[in-house]
Structure formats: structure tokens, C-alpha cells
Amino acid sequence: MIRATSFMTSTFKPLALTSLTLALTACGAFGPERNPPAMPQPAHYAIASQPAAFDADGAAQTLDVGAAPVPQWWTVYNSPELNALVEEGLNNSPSLKSAQRTLQAARDGLRSQIGESLFPSVDAGFAPQRERGLGLPGLSQETFLYNVFEAQIQASYTFDFFGASVLADRALAEQVDQQAFQFAATRRGLATNIVVATINVSALQEQLNNTAQMVALGEERAQQMKDRYELGSASHDDALTAEQDAANLAATLPSLRAQLLAARHAQAVLLGRAPDQAPPVLPLSSFNLPHNVPVAIPSDLIHQRPDILAAEAAVRATADEAGAATASMFPTLTLSANYGRGGFDWTTFTSPAGLIWGIGARLTQPIFHGGALVARKHQYENLHEAAVAEYQQTVLSAFQSVANSLVSLEEDANTLKQTLRAEDAAAGMAGDTQARYRLGATPYYATLTASQQMYQARNQSVRARASRLNDTAALFDAMGDPPVKMEPHGLFGIRMPEPYGASEVAGGK
Numbered sequence: 001m002i003r004a005t006s007f008m009t010s011t012f013k014p015l016a017l018t019s020l021t022l023a024l025t026a027c028g029a030f031g032p033e034r035n036p037p038a039m040p041q042p043a044h045y046a047i048a049s050q051p052a053a054f055d056a057d058g059a060a061q062t063l064d065v066g067a068a069p070v071p072q073w074w075t076v077y078n079s080p081e082l083n084a085l086v087e088e089g090l091n092n093s094p095s096l097k098s099a100q101r102t103l104q105a106a107r108d109g110l111r112s113q114i115g116e117s118l119f120p121s122v123d124a125g126f127a128p129q130r131e132r133g134l135g136l137p138g139l140s141q142e143t144f145l146y147n148v149f150e151a152q153i154q155a156s157y158t159f160d161f162f163g164a165s166v167l168a169d170r171a172l173a174e175q176v177d178q179q180a181f182q183f184a185a186t187r188r189g190l191a192t193n194i195v196v197a198t199i200n201v202s203a204l205q206e207q208l209n210n211t212a213q214m215v216a217l218g219e220e221r222a223q224q225m226k227d228r229y230e231l232g233s234a235s236h237d238d239a240l241t242a243e244q245d246a247a248n249l250a251a252t253l254p255s256l257r258a259q260l261l262a263a264r265h266a267q268a269v270l271l272g273r274a275p276d277q278a279p280p281v282l283p284l285s286s287f288n289l290p291h292n293v294p295v296a297i298p299s300d301l302i303h304q305r306p307d308i309l310a311a312e313a314a315v316r317a318t319a320d321e322a323g324a325a326t327a328s329m330f331p332t333l334t335l336s337a338n339y340g341r342g343g344f345d346w347t348t349f350t351s352p353a354g355l356i357w358g359i360g361a362r363l364t365q366p367i368f369h370g371g372a373l374v375a376r377k378h379q380y381e382n383l384h385e386a387a388v389a390e391y392q393q394t395v396l397s398a399f400q401s402v403a404n405s406l407v408s409l410e411e412d413a414n415t416l417k418q419t420l421r422a423e424d425a426a427a428g429m430a431g432d433t434q435a436r437y438r439l440g441a442t443p444y445y446a447t448l449t450a451s452q453q454m455y456q457a458r459n460q461s462v463r464a465r466a467s468r469l470n471d472t473a474a475l476f477d478a479m480g481d482p483p484v485k486m487e488p489h490g491l492f493g494i495r496m497p498e499p500y501g502a503s504e505v506a507g508g509k
Contacts, residue, residue: 030162030163030167030322030323030324030326030327031167031319031320031321031322031323031324031326032319032322032323032381032384033319034315034316034319034320035315035316036311036312036315036388036391037388037391037392039298039302039392039395039396040298041297041298041299042298042399045298045399045402045403045406046403046406046407047403050063050406050407050410051063051410052065054409054410054412054413055413056412056413056414056416056417056420056468057416057417057420057465059289059291060291061289061290061291061292061293061409061413061472062291062292062293063293063295063406064292064293064294064295065295065297066295066296066297066300067292067294067295067296068294068482069294069296069304069476069479069480069481069482070294070476070479071481071482073290073473073476073477073479074086074191074194074195074473074476076290076292076476077195077287077288077289077290077469078288079282079286079287079288081282081286082195082198082282082286082287085194085198085271085279086191086194086195088271088272089190089191089194089270089271089272090187090190090191091272092271092272092273093190093270093271093272094272095186095190096186096187096190099182099183099186099187100183102179103176103179103180103183106175106176106179107176109172109176110169110172110173110176113168113169113172114169117160117165117166117168117169118160118165118166118169119157120155120156120157121155121156121157122153122154122155123153123154123155124151124152124153124154125150125151125152125154126150126151127148127149127150127151128147128148128149128150129147129148129149129150130145130146130147130148131145131146131147131148132144132145133146146344147344147345148342148343148344149341149342149343149344149345149346149348149349150340150341150342150356151340151341151342151349152338152339152340152341152342152356153338153339153340154336154337154338155336155337155338156334156335156336156337157334157335158332158333158334159332159333159334159335160332161330161331161332161333162327162330162331163323163324163327164324164327164328164330164332165324167320167321167323167324167327168320168321168324170320171316171317171318171319171320171321171324172317174313174314174316174317174320175313175314175317177309177310177313178310178313178314178317179310181306181307181309181310181313182306182307182310184306184481185306185307185310188306188477188480188481189477190270191477192473192474192476192477193270194267194270194271195470195473196470196473196474197263197266197267197270198267198282199284199287199466199469199470199473200263200466200470201260201263201264201267201281201282202281202282202283202284202286202287202466203284203462203463203465203466204256204259204260204263205260205281205284206283206284206458206459206462207256207459207462207463208253208256208257208260210455210456210458210459210462211249211252211253211256211455211459212253213451213455214249214452214455214456215246215249215250215252215253217448217451217452217455218242218245218246218249218250218448218452219246219250220448221242221245221246221445221448221449221452222239222242222243222245222246224242224444224445224448225238225239225241225242225243225445226239226242226243228445242445249452264278264281265278267279284462284465284466287469289468289469289472290472290476293409293472293475293476294476294479295402295406295475295479296479296480298399301398301399301402301479301480302395302398304479304480304481304482305398305478305479305480306480306481307394307398308391308394308395308398308480311387311390311391311394311395312391314387314390314391315384315387315388315391317387318380318383318384318386318387319384321380321383321384322377322380322381322383322384324380325373325376325377325379325380326377328366328373328376329366329373329374329377330365331363331364331365332363332364333361333362333363333364334361334362334364335359335360335361336358336359336360336361336362337357337358337359337360338356338357338358338359339356339357340356340357341354341355341356342354342356398478401474401478402475402478402479405471405474405475405478406475408467408471408474409468409471409472409475412464412467412468412471413468415464415467416461416464416465416468419457419460419461419463419464420461420464422457422460422461423454423457423458423460423461425457426450426453426454426456426457426458427454427457429450429453429454430447430450430451430453430454432450433446433447433449433450434447434450
């Protein structure tokens with residue numbers, strides 16, 4: 001068997017080197033351009049340039065243009081409870097685990113395809129048989145029983161002179177990269193959803209508390225107006241109006257409670273829990289508004305957003321698929337060899353007479369396939385054009401999401417200023433009304449009305465604070481991860497997958 005191995009090595013090695021050299025040359029000759037098209041670089045994302053800082057409620061936010069994105073950006077809210085929830089979701093989310101296993105399966109599939117297409121196949125077999133066969137006419141014995149012993153090592157290799165297999169493997173490697181970037185986007189999206197859900201739950205709880213206070217004040221006002229009507233100091237219309245206002249306000253509580261419970265259920269599922277295991281509600285004041293938010297310039301954004309990187313990988317993959325379809329129209333050469341022993345008994349099998357071997361070659365040139373090869377080439381060329389257009393749309397959508405987030409942050413600060421102004425005015429009015437009531441200058445129901453207006457103003461400021469916190473999270477998410485440094489390319493630009501991709505490391509995995 002040692003002689004067989006030496007024979008196969010001496011036979012295949014020179015031709016393999018020739019095949020690899022030709023395939024390397026052919027890889028650049030087939031297929032459309034692999035690099036995505038250049039995209040416009042706007043001076044600023046939104047229609048109008050954004051201010052460098054937003055200030056409201058004594059909390060200023062500064063846009064750090066050109067700064068590197070923050071991988072674990074949720075930690076800048078300085079809430080240990082929020083950090084724990086995000087980490088729990090990233091570790092326990094079934095959807096994220098499913099995406100991770102799907103990615104690992106794609107990596108294993110790439111390894112399998114590379115092993116089958118770029119390396120020779122060598123198999124060993126042993127086939128002892130006992131057979132009964134017909135004899136020759138005229139012989140005394142019509143059938144014969146005999147044994148066959150055969151053991152062989154068989155090897156074969158298809159030489160990829162025009163790079164069809166190499167391009168197909170490289171296309172699959174780019175598809176694996178695409179899935180890795182999509183996994184990174186899914187992971188960041190999950191973290192963003194957990195942060196937003198947690199903030200929304202806190203805001204809804206505060207709004208529910210404030211609304212409950214308003215309902216209690218409305219019921220008290222309605223009762224007082226009813227008592228005044230019975231004493232003759234208020235009209236029946238006034239009493240009915242107060243009763244109607246109290247009922248309308250109380251009717252808002254059920255829907256608000258339903259919203260809060262639905263938000264808590266959604267938060268629990270994001271964490272990988274059952275809905276009945278939702279975490280305790282965190283106070284809205286426990287979240288600190290991040291003071292510095294990185295904003296990448298457009299030329300950097302396209303190299304750090306995972307959705308753009310996934311679209312870029314799709315462009316390269318479809319270009320290689322089109323090249324592989326073109327290369328498959330050219331000849332292929334397959335060499336095969338076998339070496340072993342055989343015989344009709346053990347004596348022959350182990351003797352020099354039992355030595356068997358064979359070597360063969362097969363050259364195949366596609367001639368007529370009913371137009372299938374040309375149609376497949378055009379199919380992948382059209383898919384490449386579609387991937388290029390999808391890449392352009394992904395980049396434009398990314399610019400749009402950043403622009404919307406920047407505009408929202410600016411308007412959130414403006415909205416919060418006005419809602420806080422209204423809350424201060426409502427609180428001052430409530431205080432003045434209570435002071436006048438204590439002096440006997442105004443009726444008691446007036447203090448109830450003023451207090452209701454104060455709680456209504458608080459609800460508006462709660463919504464404005466939550467919106468500012470959520471839009472900050474959206475901007476952090478829109479920035480993507482730090483620029484990804486992919487693993488070095490191997491043979492013919494095929495990148496062998498690692499257990500953990502660079503995008504996962506960048507994402508804090």
C-alpha cells in the first residue's frame with residue numbers, strides 16, 4: 001500500500017499544480033465585477049445639517065462626528081439593570097440561537113463543499129463475495145460456487161482548469177459571510193428591541209400612575225359637583241358634565257393597562273422568558289441619557305453597518321456564481337486510479353498474482369444541453385445585477401435611517417423643552433390654586449382641575465423623555481459595529497470560516 005500512495009502522489013501532484021495555476025488565472029477572467037459600485041457621499045445625512053449638540057432638561061447630547069461606534073452601546077445608559085436584561089436576552093433568545101446555529105451550519109456546509117471540490121477523493125474498500133454462477137454448455141456441472149476477494153484504494157480528482165469549482169466555493173464563502181453579517185444585524189437589533197421595550201415599559205408605567213391620579217381627582221371632582229348640586233350651589237348640567245369627564249378619563253385606564261401588559265409580555269419574550277415571567281418595571285429615572293453619540297461619516301458607515309456589509313457580500317457572491325456558470329461551459333479533466341488486491345481465494349489474494357491496479361482519464365466538454373448552460377449564465381448575471389441594485393438600496397436606506405434618527409433627536413430635545421415648560425406651568429398653576437383655596441379665594445374643585453392638568457402635563461413630558469431615550473438607541477444601532485477586519489483570504493480568495501466571525505466579536509460576542 002505504500003507503493004500505491006507513492007504512485008498516486010507522483011501521478012496527481014504535477015497535474016494538480018498545473019490545474020491550480022490555471023484555475024487561479026481563470027478566476028479573474030470570468031464573471032462580472034465583484035466589488036460593489038461607488039455610492040454618493042452626502043455632506044450631511046438630513047436635508048439640513050444637524051446642530052452639534054442638543055440640550056433639554058439640563059442634559060446635553062453631543063454628536064461626535066467621525067467617532068468610532070460603540071459595540072455594547074446600551075451600557076452608556078449607566079443602568080446595571082438594563083445591562084443585565086440585554087445580556088440575558090443575547091444569551092437566551094431562541095431566535096438568536098436559531099440564527100447562530102444556522103450560521104454554523106452554513107460554515108460547515110462551506111467546509112464540506114471545499115473538501116469535495118478542491119481536494120482529491122480517496123476511498124478504501126474491501127468486498128468479499130460468495131457467488132453462484134452458470135457453467136458452460138456441455139459441462140457436467142451446470143452451476144459453480146466460487147468466492148471473490150477484493151480490496152482496493154481508489155482515488156479520483158477533477159482538475160478545475162477554468163476555475164468553475166473555485167468560483168463556486170468562493171461564492172458560497174461570500175454567502176457565509178453574508179449570513180454572518182445578517183447574524184450581527186440580528187444581534188444588534190435584538191439588543192435595540194430590548195432597550196426600547198424596557199424604556200417603553202417604564203414610560204407606560206409612569207403614564208399609568210399619572211393617569212390613575214387624574215382619574216382619582218376626576219372622581220373626587222364629580223362627587224363634589226354632585227354634592228353641590230344636591231345642596232343647590234351647582235347646576236345639574238355642571239354635575240353631569242363632571243360625571244361625564246370622570247367616566248371618560250376612567251375609560252382610558254383599561255387600554256393603558258393593556259398596553260403596559262402587552263409591552264411587558266413582549267419584553268419577556270425578547271429575553272427568552274415566558275410572558276408570565278416578565279421582569280420588574282424599572283423607573284424611567286434609572287436611565288441616564290447618553291451625553292455623547294458617535295455619528296460616522298457616510299464613507300465609514302458603509303464599512304461598519306452589518307446590513308450594508310451583508311449586501312456587499314451578496315454582490316460578490318452573485319459575481320462569483322456568474323463566473324462559475326461561465327467556467328462550467330469549458331472542458332474538465334478527471335483522473336482516476338485504483339490499487340489493490342483480488343482473487344478467488346485467500347491464497348491468490350495474498351500472492352503477487354493478486355495485485356490489481358488501474359488508471360484512467362476522462363475529458364469532458366459540454367456541447368449541447370438544450371441551452372441550459374447559457375440560460376444559467378444569464379440567470380446568475382441577472383441575479384448579480386439585482387444584488388447590485390439591492391446594495392445601492394441598502395446604502396440609501398441606511399443613510400435614511402441615520403438622517404431620521406438625527407432629526408428625531410433634535411426634535412425630541414425641542415419637544416422635551418416645551419413639555420417641561422408646560423409641566424412647570426401646570427405645576428405652578430396647581431400650587432397657586434391650592435394657595436388661593438386655602439385663603440378661601442377659590443373653590444375646592446378648582447384645585448382638583450388644576451391638579452389634573454398637572455398630571456396630564458407630566459404624561460406629556462414622560463412620553464418626550466422616553467422618545468428621546470429610544471431615538472438615541474436607534475441612532476446607536478444605526479451606526480453599526482466598528483469596522484470589521486475579516487480573516488485573511490486563503491486559496492483563490494476563499495475564506496475558510498472560523499468558529500466565531502469577526503462581526504460577532506465586534507458585536508460583543
